[in-house]
Amino acid sequence: MPIITTNKALSGILDQHSAALAAHERMPEAEIRARINQGTLTLLANPAHKNVRPTLIGQPARVKVNANIGTSPLASGLAEETDKLKVAETAGADAVMDLSTAGDLDAIRVRMLSETPLPLGTVPIYAVAGACAKDGRDPSGFEPAELINEIKKQAEQGVDFVTVHCGLTKRGAELAMDGSRMLGIVSRGGAILARWMRRTGQENPLLTHYDEILDIAREHNLVLSLGDGLRPGAGCDAGDPAQWEEVLTLGVLAKRAWAAGVQVMIEGPGHVPLHLVQSQIQGIKRATFGAPLYVLGPLVTDTAAGRDHIAGAIGGALATQYGADFLCYLTPAEHLCLPDAKDVYEGVQASRIAAQAGEAALGRPWAVEREHEMSDARMKLDWKRMADTALDPCLVRARSQGTEHGKECGMCGKFCAIRMAEPEV
Numbered sequence: 001m002p003i004i005t006t007n008k009a010l011s012g013i014l015d016q017h018s019a020a021l022a023a024h025e026r027m028p029e030a031e032i033r034a035r036i037n038q039g040t041l042t043l044l045a046n047p048a049h050k051n052v053r054p055t056l057i058g059q060p061a062r063v064k065v066n067a068n069i070g071t072s073p074l075a076s077g078l079a080e081e082t083d084k085l086k087v088a089e090t091a092g093a094d095a096v097m098d099l100s101t102a103g104d105l106d107a108i109r110v111r112m113l114s115e116t117p118l119p120l121g122t123v124p125i126y127a128v129a130g131a132c133a134k135d136g137r138d139p140s141g142f143e144p145a146e147l148i149n150e151i152k153k154q155a156e157q158g159v160d161f162v163t164v165h166c167g168l169t170k171r172g173a174e175l176a177m178d179g180s181r182m183l184g185i186v187s188r189g190g191a192i193l194a195r196w197m198r199r200t201g202q203e204n205p206l207l208t209h210y211d212e213i214l215d216i217a218r219e220h221n222l223v224l225s226l227g228d229g230l231r232p233g234a235g236c237d238a239g240d241p242a243q244w245e246e247v248l249t250l251g252v253l254a255k256r257a258w259a260a261g262v263q264v265m266i267e268g269p270g271h272v273p274l275h276l277v278q279s280q281i282q283g284i285k286r287a288t289f290g291a292p293l294y295v296l297g298p299l300v301t302d303t304a305a306g307r308d309h310i311a312g313a314i315g316g317a318l319a320t321q322y323g324a325d326f327l328c329y330l331t332p333a334e335h336l337c338l339p340d341a342k343d344v345y346e347g348v349q350a351s352r353i354a355a356q357a358g359e360a361a362l363g364r365p366w367a368v369e370r371e372h373e374m375s376d377a378r379m380k381l382d383w384k385r386m387a388d389t390a391l392d393p394c395l396v397r398a399r400s401q402g403t404e405h406g407k408e409c410g411m412c413g414k415f416c417a418i419r420m421a422e423p424e425v
């Protein structure tokens with residue numbers, strides 16, 4: 001049964017927005033529907049998220065960028081996170097994830113949903129673990145029903161996509177913790193679930209209750225972002241048995257979701273050395289039957305702390321070239337502290353550069369046209385058009401201030417190569 005037929009919430013959104021989506025993505029409406037039904041294209045839009053901008057993730061739609069924001073127990077609050085949300089929008093993010101783990105999580109989430117048209121994602125297990133900690137329980141001391149109820153509540157609130165680590169099995173967790181990895185489990189959600197399995201001796205509740213999650217997701221067109229709880233957290237762990245054990249399970253779960261009329265994305269690494277990015281991206285795509293791939297970076301070196309947005313953008317550009325669909329940004333604060341508004345801005349810009357570079361390499365018309373437009377503007381020393389075409393127009397305007405149309409900038413002054421090539425008058 002095609003996904004759209006079973007998923008009434010999705011069908012309603014598509015009927016309303018498919019013409020605009022087709023124009024934006026330069027794809028025929030029929031192709032969008034066909035690819036959604038195949039599962040290779042996913043539409044982020046929960047009808048309960050008022051004014052949401054429906055956003056397509058997957059081939060051959062435009063590569064999108066996500067910004068993670070949210071409170072931590074050590075820093076920040078609602079006002080700061082709302083400010084970061086606006087900064088992410090201004091910088092050009094296509095989606096945001098609220099990863100808050102402190103404060104009134106419902107109030108923060110509902111406020112973000114009311115403030116932004118961007119699809120909003122969450123990691124529901126954070127709220128459940130937070131509630132446990134507040135009650136004096138172990139963060140993994142929850143009952144499966146609490147987790148399912150949290151997913152249901154967030155779907156009703158209007159959350160557009162949730163990270164659920166359904167593919168993390170007991171076997172996978174054992175493989176990641178048997179001492180062969182440099183860095184065990186680095187996913188917060190993955191670590192909580194691994195602890196839950198170790199404590200109870202039972203299989204992952206997100207896996208054993210997967211059918212219940214599918215029912216909730218179908219009703220609200222909640223996209224399941226099947227999380228990579230065992231993603232490599234060190235370059236030398238990339239591609240190990242634990243990672244692939246989870247990836248193979250995610251492929252099986254993607255098929256089950258599609259059969260139930262539910263849209264999914266697959267989450268990907270993580271820390272991946274430059275020479276392994278191609279095999280990682282193509283391997284994950286193949287093992288998950290072409291489902292849209294949402295990558296964190298990937299970070300091509302473990303040594304760029306303080307500038308991990310650059311390490312992530314290098315990996316993101318390559319990943320885009322090899323088939324990744326959705327880039328989760330990294331900020332200069334990664335591995336160090338909670339990002340501030342400036343970090344959010346820089347992170348989004350870095351990922352947008354990665355997407356532009358990767359898509360230009362793929363010959364995607366919008367990316368190639370942008371490259372040509374900029375080169376033509378440069379040749380004509382058209383500073384307004386250069387700013388308008390740049391990924392960060394404000395920055396270009398600020399740094400080229402005072403440079404007149406048709407005139408050289410301050411970089412080479414009277415030795416301007418472009419002006420020297422002009423015919424003498």
Ligand code: SF4
Binds near residue numbers: 413
């Ligand atoms: S001065 Fe140099 S950098 Fe500036 S426009 Fe001319 S060639 Fe380009």
